Amino acid sequence: KAGVTQTPRYLIKTRGQQVTLSCSPISGHRSVSWYQQTPGQGLQFLFEYFSETQRNKGNFPGRFSGRQFSNSRSEMNVSTLELGDSALYLCASSQGSYNQETQYFGPGTRLLVL
């Protein structure tokens, strides 16, 4: 099975712009979670989607949003980018039943905000 894929792998944006990141989960997985990784704050949970619905949410401002499509692919959007949004954004997929499952992570999208 192919692993979790994320596109693009690298992105450079300027302050005030918006950005959309994409995540394709492992085939058959219905849950997609997003995490932000920065040197200062470490790995922080953004949100989780299951069957096109947001099921859990972390403590991030409303500028961070996401969605999931019927094929389980997910996108996250960050509007009005700030310098502090520079980070590695990781998505993880799982089957979605919470039954002692493992989340499998993608390689991440590295976002640089100038």
Added chain:
Amino acid sequence: AQSVTQLGSHVSVSEGALVLLRCNYSSSVPPYLFWYVQYPNQGLQLLLKYTSAATLVKGINGFEAEFKKSETSFHLTKPSAHMSDAAEYFCAVSEEGTYKYIFGTGTRLKVLA
């Protein structure tokens, strides 16, 4: 609220020596615990997980971890370090019924020749 503390942001060991990476957790309910490894410019790879079955958990690449409720610890060990083990290691905790993982700050392992 759940939390994870990883003691030692950097650990150095000689090749062939014991690897011990420390993780302590705080959780009001029985936790699920995980160790992930991250190589440079890559995502996270699961090493092992504890889900209330056996307290000694064996993972990939020769790693294992022991869940000690009395000490609220889940330390990661490997009997003999290899150069390829050099990476950053993250301990994480989650509650049953959620994929919201709380990660520790990570421990960067350096293996000396």
